[in-house]
Amino acid sequence: MVKNAFIFLILIGVAMILVNLFAGFTGNVDLGQIANHYVANGPAEVGSANIVTAVVVTYRGFDTLGEVTILFLSAAIVGFFLKIENTDNTERNLKYTSEILNTASQVLVPIMILFGVYVFINGHLSPGGGFQGGAIIASGLVLMFIAQPKKEIGHKLINIIESISGVGFVLMGLAGVLFAGGFLDNNVIGLGKFGTLFSAGAIPIIYIFVGLKVGSELTGIALSLKENQNEA
Amino acid sequence: MLNIILAIFLGILIIVLAIMAVLNKNIVVAIIAAGAVSLFASVLYLILAAPDVAMTEAAIGSGLSTIIFFYVLNKINRQNG
Numbered sequence: 001m002v003k004n005a006f007i008f009l010i011l012i013g014v015a016m017i018l019v020n021l022f023a024g025f026t027g028n029v030d031l032g033q034i035a036n037h038y039v040a041n042g043p044a045e046v047g048s049a050n051i052v053t054a055v056v057v058t059y060r061g062f063d064t065l066g067e068v069t070i071l072f073l074s075a076a077i078v079g080f081f082l083k084i085e086n087t088d089n090t091e092r093n094l095k096y097t098s099e100i101l102n103t104a105s106q107v108l109v110p111i112m113i114l115f116g117v118y119v120f121i122n123g124h125l126s127p128g129g130g131f132q133g134g135a136i137i138a139s140g141l142v143l144m145f146i147a148q149p150k151k152e153i154g155h156k157l158i159n160i161i162e163s164i165s166g167v168g169f170v171l172m173g174l175a176g177v178l179f180a181g182g183f184l185d186n187n188v189i190g191l192g193k194f195g196t197l198f199s200a201g202a203i204p205i206i207y208i209f210v211g212l213k214v215g216s217e218l219t220g221i222a223l224s225l226k227e228n229q230n231e232a
Numbered sequence: 233m234l235n236i237i238l239a240i241f242l243g244i245l246i247i248v249l250a251i252m253a254v255l256n257k258n259i260v261v262a263i264i265a266a267g268a269v270s271l272f273a274s275v276l277y278l279i280l281a282a283p284d285v286a287m288t289e290a291a292i293g294s295g296l297s298t299i300i301f302f303y304v305l306n307k308i309n310r311q312n313g
Contacts, residue, residue, distance in 0.1 A: 052284050119287070127283035135291035142299050218296055225303040229310075 047191035048124040048200040056129065057203050061184030065173065067131075068213055072166065075217040082224040097147055105147030112140030120211030124200040130207040134214025141215075142222045153223060158216045165213040172206050235279050242276045259305060267298035 031039060038055055046054040056064055119126075120133025144151065176185035186206070192199035246269050253265035270293025277286035 128287050129284065132284065132287040132291065135288060135296065139291050139295040142296060146299070218292075222296065222300060222303070225300060225307070229303065229306055 043194060046186060046200060046203070047194055048186075048203055049195050050124055050126065050129075052127070053124045053129050053200075053203060053207075057123075057206055058184065058186045061173070061206075064130075064210065065169065065184070068166070068169065068210060071214060071217050072162070075162075075221050078221045079224050082228045097149070101147050105143050109140045109144045109147075112143065113137050116140065116211070116215065120207045121204060122197070123207040123211075124203045125195065125197070130210025131214050133207070133211040134216075135218060137211070137215035138218035138222065141219045145222060145226050149226070153219075155220065155223065158220045158223065161212055162216040162220070165209040165216070169206060169209040169213065172202050172209065176202065239276060239279050242272050242279070246272050246276070263298060263301045263305065266301070267294045270294035270297070 030036075038059060039051055042048065042051045042054040042059075046058045048054040048058075116133045116135075116137035118133075119128035119136060120130045123129035123133070141153070172188070173184040175188050177183050180187040180201075184206070186201035186203050188202045191201050198204070249265045249269045249272070253262045253269065256262045256265065270289055274286045274289035274294065277283075277289060
């Protein structure tokens with residue numbers, strides 16, 4: 001009873017704070033100073049048709065590096081704790097996957113991977129980017145894991161792709177220090193013609209690395225969980 | 233105007249599904265409800281003109297994390313015998 005009253009008091013306190021915020025909310029009619037700078041000068045400075053990409057990869061590129069590092073760390077921790085210990089090759093008695101799921105996955109998986117690649121290569125032109133593309137690729141591969149559990153994908157291949165793309169991302173950032181204005185500056189190889197596929201300097205290259213890295217990390221997490229299903 | 237009505241409808245649906253995910257005793261239903269929260273949230277983000285966030289939410293929130301929850305649930309069920 002005392003506990004419930006306590007919870008009720010806390011809820012009332014939270015509600016009081018939120019009521020103040022809600023009453024004071026007016027909504028922004030126009031952009032703030034920094035957002036205004038991004039929208040006005042983004043296309044000229046970065047050459048990216050998608051302003052969100054310009055902010056995420058170039059103006060706030062260091063934050064993206066931090067996010068990718070956090071994702072790498074969590075994937076590494078999952079892999080560490082799910083280390084396969086008994087390798088006595090006992091056959092998993094798998095349940096029968098339905099014909100519909102099996103056939104649909106064979107059609108959908110290549111299309112999903114292709115769409116993921118499209119999303120991260122076109123990150124500077126259309127909505128989406130490295131993270132989204134990588135997540136779509138991982139979803140496709142996880143669909144394959146569910147539909148065809150017997151199919152093997154090597155951890156080694158995933159790890160190699162992940163390492164290469166991580167190092168490539170940082171090297172592109174360092175190339176920005178050497179040839180352009182600073183770390184992760186995209187004006188390394190010239191900005192190109194605005195709005196075409198080969199434009200926005202290093203953004204497509206960085207997004208390819210980010211997409212492969214995110215895709216391989218998320219796939220790696222799902223793969224370690226899948227391989228551990230047999231163990232008690 | 234239609235967008236606002238749809239957004240409010242989706243918001244109510246998300247709250248109902250979230251309460252269902254917390255209170256339901258059957259864990260499978262709770263996981264699916266949590267995945268549906270993400271799915272409707274991604275539609276809401278699309279209506280609120282944030283397609284980048286919507287894509288992430290749809291792929292990770294409703295796709296991958298639901299599957300990962302199911303893998304973990306299966307593992308826990310095995311461990312508990």
